Amino acid sequence: MGGGASASINSQHVIQQSLSGTTATMKLLVLCALVSAAAAWPNFSMAADSSGGASDTQKQHDVNSILWKVYEEIRDPHLKQHSQTFDPLSGHYDDDGVSAKRLMKELNDQRLLEQNHWFSLFNTRQRQEALMLYDVLEHSTDWETFAGNAAFFRARMNEGEFVYAIYAAVIHSPLTQHVVLPPLYEVTPHLFTNSEVIQEAYKAKMTQTAAKIRSHFTGSKSNPEQRVAYFGEDIGMNTHHVTWHLEFPFWWDDSHESHHISRKGESFFWVHHQLTVRFDAERLSNYLDPVDELHWDDMIHEGFAPHTMYKYGGYFPSRPDNVHFEDVDGVARVRDMLILESRIRDAIAHGYFTGRDGSVISIRDAHGIDILGDVIESSTYSPNPEYYGSLHNTAHIMLGRQGDPHGKFALPPGVLEHFETATRDPAFFRLHKYMDNIFREHKDSLTPYTKEELEFPGISVDSITISNRLETHFEDFEYSLINAVDDTTEIEDVPIKAIVSRLTHNDFKVDVGITNNNDHEVMATVRVFAWPKYDNNHVEFPFNEGRWNAIELAKFWTKLGRGSNTITRDSTHTGVTVPDVPSFQTLIDMTDEALGSGSALHLEDYESGLGLPNRFLLPKGKTEGMDFHVVVFVSDGAKDAAVDGLHESTTFNHYGCHDGTYPDNQPHGYPLDRRVDDERIITGVSNFKAVDVKVYHVEEN
Numbered sequence: 279m280g281g282g283a284s285a286s287i288n289s290q291h292v293i294q295q296s297l298s299g300t301t302a303t304m305k306l307l308v309l310c311a312l313v314s315a316a317a318a319w320p321n322f323s324m325a326a327d328s329s330g331g332a333s334d335t336q337k338q339h340d341v342n343s344i345l346w347k348v349y350e351e352i353r354d355p356h357l358k359q360h361s362q363t364f365d366p367l368s369g370h371y372d373d374d375g376v377s378a379k380r381l382m383k384e385l386n387d388q389r390l391l392e393q394n395h396w397f398s399l400f401n402t403r404q405r406q407e408a409l410m411l412y413d414v415l416e417h418s419t420d421w422e423t424f425a426g427n428a429a430f431f432r433a434r435m436n437e438g439e440f441v442y443a444i445y446a447a448v449i450h451s452p453l454t455q456h457v458v459l460p461p462l463y464e465v466t467p468h469l470f471t472n473s474e475v476i477q478e479a480y481k482a483k484m485t486q487t488a489a490k491i492r493s494h495f496t497g498s499k500s501n502p503e504q505r506v507a508y509f510g511e512d513i514g515m516n517t518h519h520v521t522w523h524l525e526f527p528f529w530w531d532d533s534h535e536s537h538h539i540s541r542k543g544e545s546f547f548w549v550h551h552q553l554t555v556r557f558d559a560e561r562l563s564n565y566l567d568p569v570d571e572l573h574w575d576d577m578i579h580e581g582f583a584p585h586t587m588y589k590y591g592g593y594f595p596s597r598p599d600n601v602h603f604e605d606v607d608g609v610a611r612v613r614d615m616l617i618l619e620s621r622i623r624d625a626i627a628h629g630y631f632t633g634r635d636g637s638v639i640s641i642r643d644a645h646g647i648d649i650l651g652d653v654i655e656s657s658t659y660s661p662n663p664e665y666y667g668s669l670h671n672t673a674h675i676m677l678g679r680q681g682d683p684h685g686k687f688a689l690p691p692g693v694l695e696h697f698e699t700a701t702r703d704p705a706f707f708r709l710h711k712y713m714d715n716i717f718r719e720h721k722d723s724l725t726p727y728t729k730e731e732l733e734f735p736g737i738s739v740d741s742i743t744i745s746n747r748l749e750t751h752f753e754d755f756e757y758s759l760i761n762a763v764d765d766t767t768e769i770e771d772v773p774i775k776a777i778v779s780r781l782t783h784n785d786f787k788v789d790v791g792i793t794n795n796n797d798h799e800v801m802a803t804v805r806v807f808a809w810p811k812y813d814n815n816h817v818e819f820p821f822n823e824g825r826w827n828a829i830e831l832a833k834f835w836t837k838l839g840r841g842s843n844t845i846t847r848d849s850t851h852t853g854v855t856v857p858d859v860p861s862f863q864t865l866i867d868m869t870d871e872a873l874g875s876g877s878a879l880h881l882e883d884y885e886s887g888l889g890l891p892n893r894f895l896l897p898k899g900k901t902e903g904m905d906f907h908v909v910v911f912v913s914d915g916a917k918d919a920a921v922d923g924l925h926e927s928t929t930f931n932h933y934g935c936h937d938g939t940y941p942d943n944q945p946h947g948y949p950l951d952r953r954v955d956d957e958r959i960i961t962g963v964s965n966f967k968a969v970d971v972k973v974y975h976v977e978e979n
C-alpha cells in the first residue's frame with residue numbers, strides 16, 4: 279500500500295466526512311457553528327438531537343455540580359442520588375454499552391486507581407483508566423446517561439482521572455456543545471499555585487477566616503529565570519496549554535471517534551512554536567538571551583524548585599542546577615532518546631518517513647509538517663511509533679523524573695508530567711526549543727515561496743496604523759481556592775482567594791489600508807505577525823531569523839470592495855486569543871439564575887478556552903519601549919478558506935473547528951513558515967507591508 283499512513287488517514291477523513299451527518303458532530307467553536315453547519319456539513323441540521331433530553335442550562339448546571347468540590351461527596355441532590363443508584367449498564371449508548379461494561383468490570387475487579395492519589399496523563403495505566411471513563415461519557419447518547427455516569431464514577435474513581443475524563447468529554451461530546459467548562463485553576467487549584475498559598479488556604483479554612491492570599495512567582499531574584507516566571511506560571515497561559523492538549527489529544531483514535539482531526543500534528547508544532555517564540559520575546563523584554571535548546575548529552579543547566587504540591591501525593595520534585603541527564607528506569611535510556619532523534623532527523627534529511635509496512639511517506643511538501651508533528655509528539659496518527667518513538671512525550675517524562683530517576687525516593691511525577699504545570703519549569707522551554715529546531719530543520723528543507731506564489735494580483739497594502747501606544751502592565755487577578763481545601767457540608771464556606779499578578783495590555787485597534795485594483799470584490803485573508811527587531815545585544819535580526827520568531831497576532835477573512843478599503847481590527851478580536859472564562863462561582867450563579875427564572879443562559883463567548891487570554895496578546899516589552907517589526911500579509915481568501923462564511927465571523931479561532939476541519943488551507947505561519955533566502959521576494963510583493971512599532975511596559979508603582 280504505497281502512500282502508507284498519510285493516504286489511509288486521508289481516506290478515513292473522507293469516510294468520516296460522509297458519516298458526519300448521522301453520527302452527529304462535535305461541539306463547535308462559535309465560528310464553525312456559524313459556518314460549517316450551513317455549508318461544509320450539509321447534513322448537520324439532520325444530525326441526531328444533541329439536546330439528549332435536557333436543556334443547555336440544565337447541562338451547565340450538572341457539569342458545574344459534577345466539578346464542584348471534586349474531592350468531596352457530590353452536593354447536588356439529584357446527582358447525589360445518581361451517584362448511589364445509577365446503573366451504568368442500564369444507560370443509553372451508541373456502542374452497545376461496550377465501554378460501560380469494560381469500565382464496570384475494571385471497577386468490580388478492583389483494578390482502578392484508588393482515590394486520594396496523584397494522577398498523571400503520562401502514566402499509561404492511569405491514562406487508560408481516565409479514557410475508559412471518557413469513552414463511557416463519549417458514547418452516552420442522552421443526558422441522563424452522561425450525567426448519571428459522571429455522578430456514579432465521581433464517587434468511585436480517582437479524582438484526577440475523573441476531572442480529566444470530564445473535561446475531555448465535555449469538550450468532545452455532541453451533548454455538551456454549549457457547556458462552558460469552569461476555569462481549571464478553580465477546579466484543581468493545586469496545579470496552578472504555590473504550596474505556600476495552598477497552606478495559607480488550609481489555615482483560612484481551618485480557622486474559618488476569609489482570606490486573600492498573594493501568590494508570588496516561584497524562586498528568588500538571584501535566579502535570572504525568575505524574571506520570566508510570570509510567563510511560565512501565568513494561569514491563563516497554563517489553561518490554554520492544557521486546553522490545546524485536550525482539544526487535540528495525542529490519544530485521539532479515529533477508530534473510536536466520529537471524526538478525524540485534520541492537521542493535528544501541524545497544530546502540535548504550531549501551538550508549541552508560538553509558546554517558544556513568545557517566551558523568547560518575553561526574555562528579550564527582560565534583557566535575557568533567547569532560550570538555548572536542551573540536549574541529551576549536555577547538562578540541564580537550569581535547576582528548578584517548583585514550590586508546588588499535589589492535593590494528594592506530596593511535593594513536586596526539585597532538580598538542582600547543571601545535572602547530567604540520567605537514564606530513567608522503566609521509561610528510557612538517554613541513548614534511546616539520541617537514537618530517536620537521529621532517526622527523525624534522518625527522515626527529514628531523506629524527505630520521507632518509513633511506515634510500519636516499509637512504505638515511503640514523503641514529507642517534502644506542505645503537508646510534511648503535519649506528519650512530522652504526529653511523529654514527534656507522538657500521537658496515534660504517527661505512521662510508525664515503533665521506529666520513531668514518542669520523542670516529545672517520552673522527553674516530558676525523562677525530564678520530569680530527573681529528580682528521582684531510579685525511583686529511589688518514591689517521588690511523585692515532576693511538573694513536566696502535567697500540562698497544567700509543565701511550563702513552570704524553565705527546562706520546558708529548552709525542551710521545546712530543541713523540538714522546534716527539529717521542526718525548523720524540516721521547514722528549511724522546503725523550497726522558499728516564489729514571487730508568483732506570494733502575489734495577490736491587484737491588491738496592495740498601503741498602511742498599517744495602530745490606534746494608540748502599545749502598553750503592557752501587570753494587574754492583580756483574584757481566583758477562588760475553595761476547591762483546594764477539604765470540606766464538610768456542616769460548615770459554611772468562607773471566601774478564600776489567591777491574588778496573582780498577571781501581564782495585560784491596553785486595548786488597541788489596528789487599521790490596515792488596502793487597495794483593491796481589481797474590477798470586482800475579492801475575499802482576502804489578512805495575516806498579522808510581529809517579531810522582536812533586535813537581539814539582546816541590540817543587533818538587528820536578519821529577516822530570515824526574525825520571520826521564524828514571528829508571533830501570530832491576528833488572522834481573519836474579509837471582503838475587499840473595489841478601490842480603497844480600511845480594515846479595522848480590535849485587539850480583543852484577532853482570532854488568536856480568548857476572553858477569560860467567568861469564575862466558577864459566577865458560572866454557578868448565572869446558571870442557577872437562568873434555571874430559576876427560565877431565562878436563556880448566554881455563555882457563547884466562553885465556549886472555547888482555546889487560545890491565549892486576550893490580555894496576553896502582546897509580549898511585555900520594555901519601559902523605554904521595545905522595537906517590534908509588524909508585518910501584514912494579505913492573501914487570496916477564496917483560495918485559503920477551507921470552509922465558507924469566514925469573512926462574516928469576528929471569532930475565527932485559529933486552532934480550528936471541532937468537527938476536525940481546519941478553516942485555513944495555508945500552513946500555520948504562512949507565508950513566514952518557509953526559509954527566506956532573499957527577503958526582497960516577500961517584501962517586494964504589494965500585498966505585504968511592514969512597520970516598526972514599540973511596546974512599552976509600564977511599571978507598577
Ligand SMILES: [Cu+2]
Nearest residue numbers: 519523550697
Ligand atoms: Cu504541550
